[in-house]
Amino acid sequence: MIGKTATVPAIAAVALLASTAFASAKTVCYVTAADSHAYATPANVALNDRAKELGIEILSLSQNFDVQTGTEQVSTCIARKADGIILWPLDPQAYIPALARAKQANIPAILINSPMAEQANEFIKSFTGPDVYEEGKLAADSLNEAMKGEGAVVVIAGQAGNGTTIGRVGGFVDRLKETGSKIEVLDTVNADFDQQKALVASRDLITRFGDKITGVYANDDTMARGFIDAWKEANAGKPTPPIVGINGQRDAFDSIRSGEMYSTIVQSPVEDGKLAINTMAEILDGKEVNARLPIPLTVVTKANVDSVEPAF
Amino acid sequence: MTDVAAMGQTTKDGARFNQGNRLVGLLSRAGLLLAILAVILYGSISNPVFFTAGNFVNVLTSMSIVGIVVVGMTFVLVVGGMADLSVPATIACGAILCLALQAYIGPVPAFAVAVLLAGVTGLVNGVLVGYVGINPIIATLGMGTIVLGIVQAAVGGVIVYGADPSSADFVKSRIFGVPMIAIIFIAIAIIGNFVLSRTFWGRWTIATGGNYSAAEASAVPVRAVRAGAFVITAFAAGISGGLLGLTLQSARPLVGQGYEFSAITAVVVGGVSIMGGFGSIPRAMAGLVFVQLLTNVMVLQGVRTPIQGFVLGLLIAGAVALDIALRKRGVA
Amino acid sequence: MSAFVSTLLRYRVAVILGLTLLVAAMIVPGFVSLTTLSLGLDRGSTIGLIAIGLTVLLIAGQIDLSVGSVFAVAGIVAVMLQPMLGMGPAAVVGVLAGTAAGIVNGCLVVFLRVNSLVATLATMLIFRSIAHWMTASQPIPGTDIMFSITLSEIYLQVFTVRSGLFLVSILLLHVWLTRTVAGRNLFAVGSNALSAEASGISSDRIMFSSFVFASTLAGVAGVLQSLATNTGSPVYGSELTVAVIAAVVVGGTRLEGGRGSALGTLGGVLTIAALTTAMEFQSVPAYMQQVASGLILILLVVLDRTVRTGGKTRRKRCPRLTLFISNR
Numbered sequence: 001m002i003g004k005t006a007t008v009p010a011i012a013a014v015a016l017l018a019s020t021a022f023a024s025a026k027t028v029c030y031v032t033a034a035d036s037h038a039y040a041t042p043a044n045v046a047l048n049d050r051a052k053e054l055g056i057e058i059l060s061l062s063q064n065f066d067v068q069t070g071t072e073q074v075s076t077c078i079a080r081k082a083d084g085i086i087l088w089p090l091d092p093q094a095y096i097p098a099l100a101r102a103k104q105a106n107i108p109a110i111l112i113n114s115p116m117a118e119q120a121n122e123f124i125k126s127f128t129g130p131d132v133y134e135e136g137k138l139a140a141d142s143l144n145e146a147m148k149g150e151g152a153v154v155v156i157a158g159q160a161g162n163g164t165t166i167g168r169v170g171g172f173v174d175r176l177k178e179t180g181s182k183i184e185v186l187d188t189v190n191a192d193f194d195q196q197k198a199l200v201a202s203r204d205l206i207t208r209f210g211d212k213i214t215g216v217y218a219n220d221d222t223m224a225r226g227f228i229d230a231w232k233e234a235n236a237g238k239p240t241p242p243i244v245g246i247n248g249q250r251d252a253f254d255s256i257r258s259g260e261m262y263s264t265i266v267q268s269p270v271e272d273g274k275l276a277i278n279t280m281a282e283i284l285d286g287k288e289v290n291a292r293l294p295i296p297l298t299v300v301t302k303a304n305v306d307s308v309e310p311a312f
Numbered sequence: 313m314t315d316v317a318a319m320g321q322t323t324k325d326g327a328r329f330n331q332g333n334r335l336v337g338l339l340s341r342a343g344l345l346l347a348i349l350a351v352i353l354y355g356s357i358s359n360p361v362f363f364t365a366g367n368f369v370n371v372l373t374s375m376s377i378v379g380i381v382v383v384g385m386t387f388v389l390v391v392g393g394m395a396d397l398s399v400p401a402t403i404a405c406g407a408i409l410c411l412a413l414q415a416y417i418g419p420v421p422a423f424a425v426a427v428l429l430a431g432v433t434g435l436v437n438g439v440l441v442g443y444v445g446i447n448p449i450i451a452t453l454g455m456g457t458i459v460l461g462i463v464q465a466a467v468g469g470v471i472v473y474g475a476d477p478s479s480a481d482f483v484k485s486r487i488f489g490v491p492m493i494a495i496i497f498i499a500i501a502i503i504g505n506f507v508l509s510r511t512f513w514g515r516w517t518i519a520t521g522g523n524y525s526a527a528e529a530s531a532v533p534v535r536a537v538r539a540g541a542f543v544i545t546a547f548a549a550g551i552s553g554g555l556l557g558l559t560l561q562s563a564r565p566l567v568g569q570g571y572e573f574s575a576i577t578a579v580v581v582g583g584v585s586i587m588g589g590f591g592s593i594p595r596a597m598a599g600l601v602f603v604q605l606l607t608n609v610m611v612l613q614g615v616r617t618p619i620q621g622f623v624l625g626l627l628i629a630g631a632v633a634l635d636i637a638l639r640k641r642g643v644a
Numbered sequence: 645m646s647a648f649v650s651t652l653l654r655y656r657v658a659v660i661l662g663l664t665l666l667v668a669a670m671i672v673p674g675f676v677s678l679t680t681l682s683l684g685l686d687r688g689s690t691i692g693l694i695a696i697g698l699t700v701l702l703i704a705g706q707i708d709l710s711v712g713s714v715f716a717v718a719g720i721v722a723v724m725l726q727p728m729l730g731m732g733p734a735a736v737v738g739v740l741a742g743t744a745a746g747i748v749n750g751c752l753v754v755f756l757r758v759n760s761l762v763a764t765l766a767t768m769l770i771f772r773s774i775a776h777w778m779t780a781s782q783p784i785p786g787t788d789i790m791f792s793i794t795l796s797e798i799y800l801q802v803f804t805v806r807s808g809l810f811l812v813s814i815l816l817l818h819v820w821l822t823r824t825v826a827g828r829n830l831f832a833v834g835s836n837a838l839s840a841e842a843s844g845i846s847s848d849r850i851m852f853s854s855f856v857f858a859s860t861l862a863g864v865a866g867v868l869q870s871l872a873t874n875t876g877s878p879v880y881g882s883e884l885t886v887a888v889i890a891a892v893v894v895g896g897t898r899l900e901g902g903r904g905s906a907l908g909t910l911g912g913v914l915t916i917a918a919l920t921t922a923m924e925f926q927s928v929p930a931y932m933q934q935v936a937s938g939l940i941l942i943l944l945v946v947l948d949r950t951v952r953t954g955g956k957t958r959r960k961r962c963p964r965l966t967l968f969i970s971n972r
Contacts, residue, residue: 035929036464036565038471062930066883071873072687075796076924079679093785094873097792104793117785160618160781161879190617195560196377196567203370204611207361222471222562229559233373233484233491234366251473251562312470394761446945447899449707449761453886454945457938464931565931573765586759618776618878625769632763633756 026284027057028084028277029077031070033113035062039247039269040088042312043113046273047086054281067091074098078105084280085109090163092117099123108283112276114163121291125283128275128293130267132164135297136171138265139244142299143215144181146242146262151214154205155188156198156227158219165190168219168246186212191223198226206234214241221245221252221264228260248300248311256305263301268311271295343634344583344598348605355609362612369489375604376497377552377559378574379597383504384548385575386596387541390508392521392588393448395576396545398437398456402430403568404463406553408472411563415475423558427550433459434546438539452542464565474561483558493555500548505593517541522589577624578603581631603627656947657895657911660940664915668922675925682802688917689810692910693865694888695895696813697858699909702892703821704854705834705901706760708749711862711888713771715881718742718863719870720778726787735867742863745771746856754852768885775878786874795872806868813861818906830854835902890937891916894944915940 030047033040044060051058059082063070067090077085078101085102089095089111096119102109103123111120113129143153155172158165169188176183186209191198198218205227206213218224224245231240240260245252248266255261272295279289300308355362381399388396409426417425433455440451474480485492508514519527520537528534549568557563582599584591606627610620652659668675694711701708722738729737745767752763786792795805803811821827832840833847841847870876895912897904916937923933 036468036931038564041468041470058927059925060927061924064883064930067873067877068690068869068880068884073924075686076683076921079683080674080925091783091875091877091879093783093875094877097789097796097872097874100789100793101796119785119789159879160776161779161783161877166782187614189611194567194569195562196556199560200374201611203374204608207364207367207370208359208612208614210361225560225562233370249471440942440946444946445949446942449899450889450893450941450945453890454938454941457886457934458942461931461933461935461938465929465935576762576765580762580765586762618773618781620773621769622773622777625766625773627766628769629752629756629758629763629766632758632766633752636757 025055025057026083027059027080028086028280028284029059029061029080029082030086031061031063031073031077031088033062033088033090034064038249038312041269043269043273046270047112047277048273050274050277054277056277056281056284058277063088063090065090067094071095071098074102078102078107081105082107084284086112086276086280088112089114089116092163092166093119096120096123108280110276110279110283110289113272114167126279126289126291126293128279128295129272130295130297132167133171134294135246135265135267136168136173137175138171138297138299139168139217139246140172140175140179140181142263142265142301143217143242143244144176144179144183146244147183147215150182152184152186152209152212153215153217154186154202154209154213156201156216156218156223157188157190158193158223160190165219172217183215191226193220193222195222195226198223199230200226202227202230203233206230216241216243218243218245221247221249221261224261224264225251225255228255248298248308250310250312253300253305253310256300256302259302263299266298266300266308266311267295268309343638344581344595344602344631348598348602351602351605351609355605355612359609359612362609365489367608367612369491369494371604371608372494373491374608375600376491376493377556378571378578379497379600380500380548380552380555381545381571381575382578382596382600383501383593384541384545385579386504386584386591386593387508387517387544388448389576389579389584389586390521390588390591391517391538391541392524393441393538393541394586394588395449395572396437396452396542396549397449397572398433398452398459399545399549399572399575400566400568400570401456401459401463402433402546402549403553403556403571404460404563404565405430405433406550407557407560407563407567408463408467408553408565410554410557411472411474411561412467414479419476419479419558423554426554426557427547430550430553431543431547434543434549435539437542437546441542442535442537442539448542460565467565470564472557472563474557477561479558480561483555493559496551496555500551501593501597508593513537513540518589520588574603577628581628583631583635599631653947653950656944657908657915660894660944661911661915661918664918664922668918668925672922672925675922678801680921682798682804682807684914684917684921685802685807685811686796686804687921688913689804689806690865690869691884691888691891691916692810692913693806693813693868694858694862694884695892695909695913696810696817696906697861698888698892699817699895699897699904699906700830701854701858702897702899703830703834703901703904704851705837706753706851706854707764707889707899708760708855708858708862709764709885710745710749710768710771711858712881712884713768713775714742714745714859714862715866715869715884716775716876716878717745717771717778718866719880720775720784720876720878722867723784723786723870723874723876724778731788731791731871735871738867738870739860739863742866743856743860745863746859749859750852750855753855754848772878772882775880779876779878781878783875783877786870786876789874792872792874795868806872809864809868814906814910817909821906826850831902833901887916890941894941896944896948898948 032044048058061073099109100123108125110125111127115127157169189201191201216227224243242262244262245264248264252264275295282289298308406426410423413422437452437455440446441448483493516532516537519532520534578600579596582595584595718738718741721741722735725734725737749767752758753760829845833850837847891912892909895908
């Protein structure tokens with residue numbers, strides 16, 4: 001009898017301890033783009049490592065590049081009463097209702113890596129990371145510089161309908177128009193961020209336009225590589241036209257050194273991941289944060305290729 | 313019915329099928345050749361760069377990777393196995409292992425191990441389909457998911473780079489202006505054709521696809537033959553993936569995405585029946601050439617990528633519907 | 645003992661579902677709650693609604709690979725027409741777009757006699773292109789965000805509009821399949837179209853309607869998804885088809901036709917949903933989730949085989965695949 005009465009408060013005490021321990025460790029829901037991806041994986045790792053240092057618990061959900069999964073995962077985060085949500089949007093619109101519900105539930109949300117449409121602004125605390133639209137603009141400037149403001153380019157884009165593709169192509173085209181550049185876009189093809197598809201598409205583009213191509217813009221370095229290989233097949237020994245890529249991959253750095261590529265834009269996945277969780281930590285501490293927190297984007301050309309670290 | 317009678321039945325059926333359909337067969341084969349000629353004609357008129365040696369070498373090189381898979385997929389369709397949906401996984405397996413192992417065991421053993429492991433996937437597919445009797449679509453779908461998951465877990469999502477750039481030189485080297493990768497593809501297609509049309513294994517494959525029970529009754533090892541088609545496809549996809557990895561010198565888990573449908577499209581447009589028992593490598597190759605030339609013309613003409621899917625879809629439906637209509641008329 | 649085993653095998657979907665829930669309840673903290681149930685149901689309902697249509701189609705011995713593309717097109721139509729027609733009518737037109745897609749599929753398979761795997765592979769490409777063409781490959785925003793939020797409201801602590809609709813539909817399907825003549829005819833057509841025809845059932849009509857039904861439900865799911873996210877996107881649903889086929893097959897419906905059940909599909913959908921939810925709670929990487937669902941798929945179809953060949957009513961083995969009869 002005595003034993004039994006003693007256990008009840010003991011259990012209560014343990015439960016209390018457990019709950020306070022639970023309360024002090026904040027749980028942040030991280031809806032990432034994918035677990036298995038050259039850029040997303042290091043960003044996820046950096047975010048998780050930094051969270052551990054900060055003593056924040058991360059509940060990591062992977063959309064596997066599927067928007068529908070992602071919108072449902074935000075609901076999961078709300079239902080699980082997370083203390084904060086970090087969302088990697090794959091679409092500029094689709095998450096808005098889910099983010100609105102997060103706001104109703106008083107869960108602060110921030111965006112990592114990609115921006116969303118303006119209507120999302122009232123439901124998020126901040127957007128951290130590179131801006132894919134900005135990258136498109138930087139690429140336009142870089143190519144404009146390489147081509148001295150005139151000539152004709154082909155654009156090798158990512159997947160049709162994908163948020164990154166839309167931003168990187170949109171920023172590029174808008175910037176050319178904005179600066180009044182005389183560069184003409186010969187054609188835009190979708191190669192789905194895939195080197196082989198870019199290789200095949202580039203062969204056809206080179207056959208079709210030949211020497212008319214005086215510049216190339218690829219939505220990422222992988223596809224730029226595809227164009228370089230196709231160019232070498234078709235015109236052995238002839239120097240490539242200026243090629244601008246994005247991401248700052250290691251092999252793109254080699255290509256810039258050897259002169260096969262003109263420039264790439266480095267966005268560091270590690271910085272991307274760290275900035276997001278740091279920002280979330282500040283929000284959880286009750287601090288105000290800026291609505292837009294960019295990570296540095298570095299345009300890498302032959303001039304600075306040896307002083308910049310490749311992204312991955 | 314005794315075995316002999318059953319066999320007699322099939323051969324008689326087969327003979328009648330051949331005779332009654334000779335004209336139609338000719339027509340459907342000629343139809344595809346005419347279609348290819350039409351594309352070439354249109355391409356040459358509409359675009360000055362189309363009818364050049366350079367462009368044709370490009371098309372040939374570009375179709376080599378998927379072409380090797382097409383050879384295997386033809387066996388799957390002819391044996392009545394409908395489709396192998398695990399191709400993206402086996403390609404990824406080939407490409408990633410072929411590069412990842414280079415640093416440890418050298419490029420040639422790495423290639424061999426990669427192809428062999430892809431083949432093991434095919435063996436599991438084959439056992440599930442041929443011996444356990446699971447529907448091929450489901451078996452290969454499930455296996456594909458599992459293998460792709462394991463591959464992703466193994467490399468953790470990063471891009472795998474090759475350790476030996478000179479291995480790429482071999483694939484890119486040319487003999488009389490034809491890239492090595494295309495020569496390998498043509499060699500595999502010739503071997504595939506030989507096996508399917510001239511050997512006992514090919515006869516068994518066609519018999520099993522045409523009439524399973526009759527083939528079984530006449531002592532064809534039907535289960536092994538069905539399983540074999542999936543092993544062949546996995547080996548082909550493994551080789552294809554390995555070559556892809558060597559060409560690109562980089563590989564990621566989703567490198568094989570979409571190849572299963574491209575391969576099925578080529579085989580089906582070539583007039584190989586998805587019901588099995590009928591088809592040949594040359595037919596599948598004609599289908600492949602047609603689809604690739606059409607895509608090439610569309611890109612040269614600046615047709616937007618999503619619209620190309622539309623044309624391809626119409627083409628598949630149209631080609632198959634036409635084939636069926638022709639054959640029905642022939643039988644009647 | 646063997647009776648026990650065979651009962652277990654017979655209700656294997658329920659057993660697997662039960663095991664999944666049990667394991668999840670034991671190792672995943674906070675899994676057992678109404679919230680989890682509601683979440684699981686809501687996440688299952690998109691796949692579930694399409695699975696209802698595909699169950700019917702698979703029983704009829706056909707398959708539809710285009711449902712994912714139809715899902716996208718219907719949603720886009722529903723969102724695009726909102727400014728002109730208003731929300732309700734636009735949604736109806738969206739669903740009708742799904743119906744129209746089903747008519748196209750039905751015509752290809754029933755009238756032109758194209759094998760359904762090939763026909764819907766073709767229309768999968770075509771409808772996806774149409775989705776890209778309509779939107780110029782950009783996601784399109786809807787007019788009313790508030791409605792989207794209402795749509796995800798949880799009633800009675802468990803149901804959302806979507807999950808309620810799914811559960812009601814699957815019960816209706818169950819009644820239809822088991823209690824009506826039309827339902828029985830469907831099975832007859834699926835097991836043997838020719839003999840069904842001989843006994844006076846119009847197998848063509850049944851197959852045609854099955855295609856229309858499947859696409860219409862894909863349309864409903866697509867419209868609901870677009871309303872819930874206030875967006876019509878050309879990339880929606882590109883990963884759906886495989887998941888739906890897996891859910892239906894896990895539920896014991898067979899691709900060869902003639903066998904399947906609504907409750908099995910419900911079990912399959914819930915199993916996949918429970919598995920996904922539980923693994924997400926534990927932050928299991930997506931690729932490991934894939935391995936797990938692939939294994940369950942293979943395990944269940946192998947069990948399915950064992951039941952059939954090991955059961956008392958040992959039917960004559962029929963290895964000749966009767967799937968996709970229409971090509972004959």
